[in-house]
Amino acid sequence: MNRITECLIVAASWFCGIVLAGSIFCILGYLFFKGAAAVSLSLIFGKTNPIDAILLRKQVFNGIFPAIAGTFSLVVLSVALAVPAGLASGIYLAEYASDRIKKILSLFFDILAGIPSIVIGLFGFSLAVFLHKNYSDRIYPCLLISGISLAFLVLPYIIRTTQVALESLPKETRLTALALGATKLQNIFYVLIPQSLSGIVSGVILAVGRCAEDTAVIMLTGVVASAGIPKSLFSHYEALPFYIFYISSQYADTQELLNGYGASIILLFLCAFLFLIAFAIQKRLCYQMLYRA
Amino acid sequence: MENKAIKITADSLYFYYQRQPVLENISTQFAEHCITAIVGPSGTGKSTFLTTLNRLWESIPGAKMEGKVEIRFEGQFRDIYHKSFCVNRLRRLVGMVFQIPNPLPMSIFKNIAFPLKLAGYKDKQVIAEKAEQALKRAYLWEEVKDRLEQDALALSGGQQQRLCIARSLVLEPEVLLLDEPTSSLDAKAGQVIEELLLGLKERCTIVMVSHYMDQVRRIADTVIELPAIRKQKQL
Numbered sequence: 001m002n003r004i005t006e007c008l009i010v011a012a013s014w015f016c017g018i019v020l021a022g023s024i025f026c027i028l029g030y031l032f033f034k035g036a037a038a039v040s041l042s043l044i045f046g047k048t049n050p051i052d053a054i055l056l057r058k059q060v061f062n063g064i065f066p067a068i069a070g071t072f073s074l075v076v077l078s079v080a081l082a083v084p085a086g087l088a089s090g091i092y093l094a095e096y097a098s099d100r101i102k103k104i105l106s107l108f109f110d111i112l113a114g115i116p117s118i119v120i121g122l123f124g125f126s127l128a129v130f131l132h133k134n135y136s137d138r139i140y141p142c143l144l145i146s147g148i149s150l151a152f153l154v155l156p157y158i159i160r161t162t163q164v165a166l167e168s169l170p171k172e173t174r175l176t177a178l179a180l181g182a183t184k185l186q187n188i189f190y191v192l193i194p195q196s197l198s199g200i201v202s203g204v205i206l207a208v209g210r211c212a213e214d215t216a217v218i219m220l221t222g223v224v225a226s227a228g229i230p231k232s233l234f235s236h237y238e239a240l241p242f243y244i245f246y247i248s249s250q251y252a253d254t255q256e257l258l259n260g261y262g263a264s265i266i267l268l269f270l271c272a273f274l275f276l277i278a279f280a281i282q283k284r285l286c287y288q289m290l291y292r293a
Numbered sequence: 294m295e296n297k298a299i300k301i302t303a304d305s306l307y308f309y310y311q312r313q314p315v316l317e318n319i320s321t322q323f324a325e326h327c328i329t330a331i332v333g334p335s336g337t338g339k340s341t342f343l344t345t346l347n348r349l350w351e352s353i354p355g356a357k358m359e360g361k362v363e364i365r366f367e368g369q370f371r372d373i374y375h376k377s378f379c380v381n382r383l384r385r386l387v388g389m390v391f392q393i394p395n396p397l398p399m400s401i402f403k404n405i406a407f408p409l410k411l412a413g414y415k416d417k418q419v420i421a422e423k424a425e426q427a428l429k430r431a432y433l434w435e436e437v438k439d440r441l442e443q444d445a446l447a448l449s450g451g452q453q454q455r456l457c458i459a460r461s462l463v464l465e466p467e468v469l470l471l472d473e474p475t476s477s478l479d480a481k482a483g484q485v486i487e488e489l490l491l492g493l494k495e496r497c498t499i500v501m502v503s504h505y506m507d508q509v510r511r512i513a514d515t516v517i518e519l520p521a522i523r524k525q526k527q528l
Contacts, residue, residue, distance in 0.1 A: 171353070176395045178352050180408040180460065181385040190411070191397065 031268070035261025043262045044068065059228055064263050068270060069229045070143075070237035074218070075211045075274060077147035077233075082154050082207055087200070089155075090162025095188055113156035121220035124149030128221065141222035144233040149217045154207035161203025165196035194289035201282040208274045212267065215241040240267040299365070300325040300498040301346065301468065306360035308341055308350070315341050321517055325365075328490060328499040330513035332506070337519040339502040340392075343470045346500065347387040348373065348380050364468065385412060387468040388461030388497075393477050394453035396445035396460075401437050404445045404456060408464050423463055430496075431459035432489045451482025458489065469493065471501040475508065487512050 045053045046062030053060045060066055089109075093102055124145050131139040139145075169192060177191045178184075193200070223242045230237035240263055247260035301323040308316035315338040323329050331339045344350040345358055363370040366386060373383050385408070396404050405424040414420055424441075428434040433455045437448070445456055454474060461469060471490070475483035490499060491512055503509050509516055 172391065172393065172395055175349060175352060175391075176397060177407070177411065179347065179349055179384060179389040179391075180411060181381045181464065182411045183381055186411055190407075195398070 028268075031261060031264055035258065035263075035265045038255075038258040038262030039265055040262075043259060044266070056229060064238075064240065064243055064259075064266065066226075066228050066230075067238040067240045067243045067263070068266060070223070070227075071212055071240045071267070071270060073143065073230055074146055074150065074237070074239060075208055077143065078150035078154065078211045079204065079207055081147060081151035082158055083204060085151075086155050086158025086203070086207075087162055089159045090200075091166065091188060091193075093159065093163045094166035095184070095192070109156045109159050112152070113160070115153075116216075117153055117214055118216040118220070120149050120153050121217040123152070124217060124221035139234065141220070141236075142234045143222060143230050143237045146218045146221040146223065146237075147233075149221050150211045150214060153214065153217060154210050157206045157210070158200075158203045161206070162196075162200050165199025165203075166192055168199070169195055190289070194286060197282055197286050197289070201278055205275050205278050208278060209271055212271050212274065213241055215239075215245050218242060219245075240270065297324040297327060299323070301362070301364045301500070302370070303342075303345070304361040304363070306342075306345060306358065306362070308338060308345065308359075309357045310341070310353075311355040316345075316519070319360075319519065323498060323500055324515065325498050326494050327514040328494060328501060328512055329515045329517060330509040331500065331502045331517050331519060332504075332509055333519040335504075339519055340472050342519060343389065343472055343500065343502060346373075346468065346470055347384050347389055349384070349389065351380070366467065381411075385464045386466050387470060388464070388466035389470040390454070390457050390461055390472065390474050392473045394450060394457050396448070396453050396456050398444070398446055400442045401445045401448070401456065402441040405460055405463055408460060412464060427459040427463035428456075430462050430489075430493065431455045432485060432492075433459055449482070451478050451485060454478060454482070454486060455489065458486070462493075465496070467497060469497045469499050471499065473502050473504060476504060483508070 041050055042063065044050070044060075044063045044065050046060050046065075048058050048060045048063070048065075052058040053063075053065050089105075093105060097105065125141060127148070128139060128141045128145045173191065173195060174187070177187045182190065218239055219242060222236055223239045224236045225238070225242075225246055227236040227238050244260050244263050244267065247256055247263070251257040251260065299322050302320075303322075304320050306316050306319040307314070319342065331342060333339055341350065341356075344353070345360075345362060346364070350356045350358060362373050364373055364387070365371070371378060373387075397407060399407075402424060405427055406420050409420050409423060414423075425434060425438075428437065433452060436452060437443075437456075445453065448456060454477075458469075458471075458474070474490075475486050478486070487508065490501070493499060501513070503513075
C-alpha cells in the first residue's frame with residue numbers, strides 16, 4: 001500500500017512537472033512560431049535609422065522603440081521606488097518588529113498583495129486627479145504616477161521575500177557575528193543580508209516581471225498609444241504590454257497582428273535582460289559583501 | 294585552584310527558556326588561567342550557562358535570566374549586566390566558540406579579520422599582523438598561510454574549528470568560552486584542539502562544556518557539574 005502511494009506521488013509530481021514545462025514550451029513556441037518573422041529592425045525602429053533613434057537624434061514613428069523605452073523606464077522607476085521601501089520593511093519585520101506588530105503589519109501587506117491591479121490603477125488615477133486639482137494643473141497621469149502605482153503593486157512581494165529570506169537563516173548564523181562583538185546593525189548588514197541575498201533578489205525579479213507585464217495599472221495612469229520616447233517623469237509614455245493589448249484588440253490587418261506577436265517576443269527579451277541585470281547586481285553585491293562569488 | 298585568582302563569579306543564576314526553568318540557583322566561580330570544564334548529563338543547561346557569561350542569550354527569543362555575573366577586567370570585578378557595560382565590548386573580551394564550526398562564507402583571511410572589521414580596525418598592516426598571530430596561536434598558520442584567500446568552507450572540520458578559535462582569539466579576549474568544541478570532530482582533530490587549549494591557558498581563562506570525561510581528565514584543571522533540574526532537554 002505504502003509503496004503504491006509513493007509511486008503514485010512520484011508519478012503525479014512528474015506529470016505536473018511535465019505539464020508545467022510543456023505549457024511554457026508551448027506558449028514560447030507558439031509565440032516564436034507566429035512572431036519570429038515579424039521581429040526585425042523595422043518593427044522596432046520603423047523607417048528611422050536605428051543609431052539615430054537610440055541616440056535620440058530622430059523620432060521613431062512606425063516602430064515600437066518608444067514603447068520599449070517607455071516600459072524600460074517604467075520598470076526601472078517603479079523598482080527603484082519599491083526596492084528601498086520593500087527592503088527596509090522586510091528587514092524591520094524580520095529583525096525588529098515584535099510579534100504583535102508583525103501580525104498586524106503582515107495582515108496589511110497581505111491585503112495590499114491581494115488588491116487587484118485595476119484598483120491600484122484607480123488609486124493612481126485618483127492620486128493624479130487629486131494632485132492636479134490641489135497642487136498644480138500641470139500634473140496629469142504620467143510616467144511618475146504609473147511608477148508610484150506599480151511600486152505599490154510590487155511592494156508586498158519584495159517585503160515578503162526579504163522577510164522570509166532573513167527569517168529562514170538558521171539560529172547559529174544569527175549568533176555567529178553577535179558572539180564576535182557585532183552590533184545588531186552590523187550583524188544585519190555584514191552577515192544576515194549577504195547570506196539571504198539570493199532570496200531577496202528573487203523578490204526583486206518577481207517585481208521586475210510584474211512591472212513589465214502589468215497593463216491595468218498603466219492604462220489608467222498615463223500610458224497612451226502614441227507619445228514617442230518619454231520626455232520627462234511628467235509626460236505621457238508608450239509601453240509594450242499596452243501596445244500588445246492595443247494591437248490585439250484593434251488590429252487592421254494580419255501584418256499588424258503579427259507585429260503584436262513580435263512585440264511580445266521583444267517584451268520577453270526585455271524582461272530577460274532585466275533579470276540578467278538583477279542577477280549581475282546580486283553577484284556583484286555578494287562579492288562585495290562576502291568577498292566571494 | 295586555591296592559589297589562583299578568581300576571574301569570573303556567577304551568583305544565584307536562574308535561567309528560563311519560554312518559562313521553563315533551565316538553570317536554578319547556580320553560584321560558582323572560575324579561576325584565572327585555568328581550564329574549567331562544565332559537565333553533566335545533556336539538558337542541564339551547560340550551553341545555556343555559557344551564554345550567560347557573554348550575554349549571548351539576550352539574542353535568543355523567549356529566554357530570561359536572573360542573577361549576577363561578575364568578571365574581573367583590569368583588576369576590578371565588573372557586573373557584566375550593568376547598564377554601563379557595553380555588550381559588544383563584553384563579547385570582544387569574552388570570546389565564544391560553538392559546537393559546530395561556524396566560519397562565515399568568505400575567505401580564510403576575511404574570517405579572521407572579521408571581528409577586527411566589526412571593532413573598527415582600519416589599518417591593513419595591523420589587521421594582517423593580528424590575523425597571523427591569531428592563526429599561529431590556533432596552530433593553523435602553517436596549514437593555511439599559502440591559501441589565505443581561499444574559501445574557509447573548503448577547510449576540514451578540524452581546521453574550521455581552529456579557524457573559529459583563531460577568529461575568537463584575534464581580539465585577544467580574556468575569557469574564552471567553548472561549547473563542546475571537539476564533539477563534531479574526529480579523535481585526531483580533537484586532540485590538536487586539546488593541545489591548543491592547553492597552550493592558551495597562559496593568555497585566557499577557559500570555560501569549556503564537554504561530554505567526554507576522558508577529555509576533561511586530560512585537560513581540565515577544575516570540573517563543575519551542573520545539577521540536573523529537568524527531566525527532558527529543552528534547548
